[in-house]
Amino acid sequence: MSQAIIECVPNFSEGRNEAILQEIAKQVRSVAGVALLDIDPGKDTNRTVFTFAGPPEAVCEAAFRAIGAAAELIDMSKHTGTHPRMGATDVCPLIPISGISLEEVNQWAQKLAARVAEAYSIPIYMYEASAKSEDRRNLANIRSGEYEGFSEKIKLPEWSPDYGTAKFNTKSGATVIGARDFLIAYNVNLNTKSVKKANSIAFDVREKGRVKKAGKKIVLDSQGNEVREPGTLKNVKAIGWYMPEYGFAQISMNLTNPSQTPIHEAFEAVEEKSRERGIRVTGSELVGMVPKKALLEAGKYFQRKQKSNPGLTEHELIRIAVRSLGLEELGPFEMKQKIIEYAIENKEDRELIDLSMEQFADRLASDSPAPGGGSAAAYTGALGASLGTMVASLSQAKKGFEKQWEMFAEEAEKGQILKQQLLHLVDADTAAFSGIIQAVRLPKSTLEEIDTRTLALHEATKIAIETPLQTMRIAYEAIDLIAKMVTDGIPSSVSDAAVGGLCLDAAIKGANYNVRINLKDFADEVYSQQILAEADSIMSKSAPKLIEIERNIKKIINL
Numbered sequence: 001m002s003q004a005i006i007e008c009v010p011n012f013s014e015g016r017n018e019a020i021l022q023e024i025a026k027q028v029r030s031v032a033g034v035a036l037l038d039i040d041p042g043k044d045t046n047r048t049v050f051t052f053a054g055p056p057e058a059v060c061e062a063a064f065r066a067i068g069a070a071a072e073l074i075d076m077s078k079h080t081g082t083h084p085r086m087g088a089t090d091v092c093p094l095i096p097i098s099g100i101s102l103e104e105v106n107q108w109a110q111k112l113a114a115r116v117a118e119a120y121s122i123p124i125y126m127y128e129a130s131a132k133s134e135d136r137r138n139l140a141n142i143r144s145g146e147y148e149g150f151s152e153k154i155k156l157p158e159w160s161p162d163y164g165t166a167k168f169n170t171k172s173g174a175t176v177i178g179a180r181d182f183l184i185a186y187n188v189n190l191n192t193k194s195v196k197k198a199n200s201i202a203f204d205v206r207e208k209g210r211v212k213k214a215g216k217k218i219v220l221d222s223q224g225n226e227v228r229e230p231g232t233l234k235n236v237k238a239i240g241w242y243m244p245e246y247g248f249a250q251i252s253m254n255l256t257n258p259s260q261t262p263i264h265e266a267f268e269a270v271e272e273k274s275r276e277r278g279i280r281v282t283g284s285e286l287v288g289m290v291p292k293k294a295l296l297e298a299g300k301y302f303q304r305k306q307k308s309n310p311g312l313t314e315h316e317l318i319r320i321a322v323r324s325l326g327l328e329e330l331g332p333f334e335m336k337q338k339i340i341e342y343a344i345e346n347k348e349d350r351e352l353i354d355l356s357m358e359q360f361a362d363r364l365a366s367d368s369p370a371p372g373g374g375s376a377a378a379y380t381g382a383l384g385a386s387l388g389t390m391v392a393s394l395s396q397a398k399k400g401f402e403k404q405w406e407m408f409a410e411e412a413e414k415g416q417i418l419k420q421q422l423l424h425l426v427d428a429d430t431a432a433f434s435g436i437i438q439a440v441r442l443p444k445s446t447l448e449e450i451d452t453r454t455l456a457l458h459e460a461t462k463i464a465i466e467t468p469l470q471t472m473r474i475a476y477e478a479i480d481l482i483a484k485m486v487t488d489g490i491p492s493s494v495s496d497a498a499v500g501g502l503c504l505d506a507a508i509k510g511a512n513y514n515v516r517i518n519l520k521d522f523a524d525e526v527y528s529q530q531i532l533a534e535a536d537s538i539m540s541k542s543a544p545k546l547i548e549i550e551r552n553i554k555k556i557i558n559l
Helices: 018-029 056-073 102-120 139-143 146-153 195-205 263-276 292-305 314-325 357-365 373-396 402-440 447-488 491-519 525-556
Strands: 005-008 035-042 047-054 089-098 124-126 175-179 184-190 236-243 248-255 281-287
Touching (some): 089 102, 139 175, 184 263, 447 525
Antiparallel strands (some): 184 281
């Protein structure tokens, strides 16, 4: 479980007036929880790309305000620039980063589009994963004719907007909104200056490939079209170029679907094709920022390639990815500047887990009601998952256990994920309690204020109920890890697995107490019964598993 994070990359038709850009930026920054990561203006194109990220609701609110500012301040009837465009806010993509699917992001895109069309009278077209018809998936198709041609294009039945009326907005033009996959701009460095050789490698790997030739003659099909030989990588665009400031050539790539062709696969493909030509890959470069997942997957890939343990911490895996891909050849790799989740990380979300063990214990021992038992239960569960992960990692590297290497590697990976989820819940539980306190302190002088306070308290209490329930779910999931490490892990670490089991037992029982005390006097009886049924189910399912773990431990250590 991780917080849902999305990115928004709106393109505004203004790249010269700094005052307008700063006003749009002010609107983005005005939304709590949103991090404005980059503003990239172009004077010749008269176009600026903004990049911001955060939770979906906050990002959509920031996009709505930014589009409103652009509609007010940019007059498209006076706009000139070299880049194709059709509106003051030309295109506004929403992109899943972590904890959310493309389909879920599409739902947010549809809501944003409907809201923008109604509030600002801007015709809205949906593209990419949000397209309502296949001919509208491609931005170029929608934008064809640009601003100057849209006053007539919008009258055509086939180009009626997806949201808003089929009436051209002279000042703001039209806007394209949609959910799309993250695009990674990635360059691989070569020990050659030859653009010709670099291009040859690029043609080998890019999806489009190269034109097929018979000798020097281009091969044509029966319709007279050029026949192409596709490259090895799907959803990859690539070209070779020479970089004077570096003194070598690069393969410049756009990975348009990193889930299908991730960074490490692109790197390996370029390395293979370069080697065939006697060229060596010396490193690589990420242009812009990437989701954390991209580098975690790369770290795991290179660990598995060496038959080493992929169940490492996030930072360890990222450092392995950075070294393996040569991402520091051109300069230091700063995680907070290159990884989106780290750049927007809210310190309040990690206040407790960033404390030392002594500081956390001192905080628990203070006279403050939070952190309390819920946070302690989550942390205890994280310790249990950590111990299971430790035994898996030790067993994977132990002589005589080579045949089970893959199993231990998979269990270590699972353990790291469960540990991170439980650590997140340490702060989440305290935040849930704080939410109740904030709701209690709301004014209640009028009937309207009483209603607002009652609703806020109801919603805050639900969060306080569901957070420890999530601790129960994840701690229960970790029991199987401990069970497997007791029976299959190295015997010398069985006591470590045993302590892990006890931690998970305490976490589940402790979280269960927190669920029940927060349910006390909760008004929604149907909801309460559903929660209690799930909590009871976890308790009843975990008990026999934990008893079996203890029985096996006693057999192994002759108790």
